[in-house]
Amino acid sequence: MDTIAPTPLTDDLRTRFAALLPAGRALTEAEAIAPYLREQRDLYEGRSRLVLRPSSVDEVSAILKLANETRTPVVPQGGNTGLVGGQVPRSEQEIVLSLSLMNRIRDVDPIGRTMTVDAGVVLQRVQEAADEANLFFPLSLGSEGSCQIGGNLSSNAGGTGVLAYGNSRDLCLGLEAVLPGGAIFHGLRRLKKDNRGYDIRDLLIGAEGTLGVITGAVLKLFPKPAAREVAYVGLETPEHAIQLLRRAEAIAGSQLTAFELMPRIGIEFTVRHTQGARDPLASPHAWYVLLEISSARSEDDARSVLEHTLEGAFEAGEVQDAAIAQSLSDARMFWRMREEMSWAQKPEGGSIKHDVSVPVALVPEFLRRADEAVLEAIPDARIVSFGHLGDGNIHYNISQPVGADTQVFLGRWHEINRLVHAIVADLNGSFAAEHGIGQLKRIELAETKPPMEMDLMRGIKTVFDPYGIMNPGKLL
Template identity: 65%
Template sequence: MLTPLIDSALIERFAAITGARYAVTSPSDIAPHLLELRGLFQGESPLVLRPANTEEVSAIMRLAYETGTAVVPQGGNTGLVGAQTPRAGRGEIVLSLSRLNKIRSLDPVGQTMLAEAGVVLAQAQQAAHDQGLLFPLSLGSEGSCQIGGNLSSNAGGTAVLAYGNMRQLCLGLEVVLPDGEIWQGLRSLKKDNTGYDLRDLFIGAEGTLGVITAAMLKLFPAPRGHETIFAGVDNPETALRLFRLAQDYCGHSLTGFELMPRIGVEFTVRHIEGIRDPLGEPHPWYALIDISSGQSQEAARAMLEGLFIAADEQGLIRDAAAAETEAQRQAFWNLRESLSWAQKPEGGSIKHDVSVPVAQVPKFLARADQAVLKAMPDARIVAFGHMGDGNIHYNISQAPGADTDAFLARWSEMSKIVHEIVLDLNGSISAEHGIGQLKRDELAAIRSPVEIALMHKIKDAFDPKGIMNPGKVLVSR
């Protein structure tokens, strides 16, 4: 049923832009676009448009601007904060970028790739690999998430330690503004100090300022040597000491350092097919360490051996396994990337994507564990993440057999406990997932009035009619 805010005549006008085949009105076909990945947000929409190119996106936004129709850009629908989900009862249409899926060019000399917003991350990785290059963004959802969504959420992933997040991996953008005008900012310059950096406003804006349709991405030489180690450690304090030692021995060749608890490994081995415990004996915590050398495999192996010897002398590692083949290396990383999915069969999970200064990670984990278990003694804490950049996914799983609905009803209570500790340690309540709907009200409460006012001024300047992904990031005024 159509909402009063968009009638059949207006739907026909939008459909004329994309062609009827790509203007989806069937409720069953619209349904996959309405549910957020974790099931936290269920939206409604009378229409999903699937434009073929930037010009069609521009025409859609011109009509939306003319008619005051709210538009929700959507990529692979893998976001975890509801930024890509239309709200119920608002007549918001979904703008799917999945057909803008071309890699327009790849420059091996300049080490850049011009990719459209609907290019799947794994496709971009493969295109770079085929040219002997590397696009380093790596996420658990890389087989379905899209470049436009990665940019809109300023995605991070497991390689931020060495390469940065999407903001650092993007040189330029093509963006359709809310009134349909196209900003051509597809520069490939590594240095450009000409005025305000408009690119950085759109990256991380979660589709609230415009529609990213293409991006100039930064590529890197593919490593010539690679070593991956899965190590058992006593506690996060020891893991932090090991991280600092790895930095000393590997420098910029340290491309990943992930922290995982024993319970997370148990969940993953139990529920994810093909996953095995890499070590013979259980350990309280684990570190997954990635070393990449631009020189040779021998250089990477020498760094690994030096790190092992020093770590053993300092008593930092209980046991460790080094990947001997590419398949074994992928198995180590599959275990890490499966941690989130392995929690689902265990019941309800209250999730947090937070960051604190790297040196404060052990203190954060200790304080958060104590506070959460005081409020919920039977909770099972599954805290893991990118220790090298201080980003921890602090997840709380329900007790076995507990009432899932009752457990999830305490989401806000648990988040308040965790986030208060994060903020006390000068951290962030959103490290890489964004704000969306999930943390919108909390953002307004924790950022200063000056910051919130500036954000609203930016939003109003770009989107004076408020049609661009409304109700996300900022509380509507």
């Protein structure tokens, strides 16, 4: 939904924007701008002649007010870890608005179990600050050392804790944001119940910067678990993994805090390309599950629940082998094997990636049908399908055949996407589970989402951003 022709970003206009910030916070040299134009998959080549780095909500307000007056497109950017190109400027007329200097933790309320933060606070710092207050913030991603809370909320990030705690939207009580005309939305409320009409917070979360710029958030904290027990389980089929999931949910209930599915080939890639990684089990298995049990009471309680779950699974023939972490070092290694699986595919050559979700019970059917379709199209493809089985979100990634031409393989990206996404649609799933739409899936969204829903989204966009300056060419 590009509603305007970009205003030429003249030298005079760049000077006007730069004057809104203290010296050194407006980047105009190509070398200084370059890091803001690169994204980790190298799918998009960003273009911009100006990066602005505000440190306060008032500075963001001044920038958006001028941008609205001059019809200058603005691309909000957090930690630049997005995987669908939502943070990448497409034109030299677009300004990058970096939130990285807005990195204060404003308040921690241990009684109400909330934390109020700037949008540019790195996720790992939020986790650490919660821990310092003897509390717990459960959002956890592979990029948590560099991604920022504003970006997490703008994309409604998921991660490994969704099974027990929900997506980013579920972890946010209130928001502060600047709208395209410069008006500030003062929504930093700590209320768990507030039913006063439409929820503007929930519109801004997941909007990928197309409605405004998130500048602050009230995050929901939880009691810190007294203990966590982690097991690596080898099993034969995804159907067995579903049976184990049902068993774990029945025994552990809310104590089940992670349930991750991984294929053998993913383990091999990770061991091959990750320093210090090792296969947790003595012999290979077709599939693996990383299972985590948390307890508010004690280590003995968490271990008892985990052992009871695994004993029943062995007796029922659901699992073939299992290793329980015997130390914190073991637990970290188990988790590292899962977290490095995405990056371990890169040295294997080109990878066609999918971030899909289907109803949990239908994950095995999706995997079977998708494998059949992909291998018919590319017989020697190496399929690395892994992810959050507990909430039905699978990262269905396809590494190129050994020795294949990478560019020729990647040239089939959209063809393979159509094959996989058709199966997802047939199972009433989603082709955008937790990474968002950005540029990558924008056209497909318009082609597949019901017209009435697209019209409603466009109407909301027009109300918030009538001149279309906010992150143009993304989402809509």
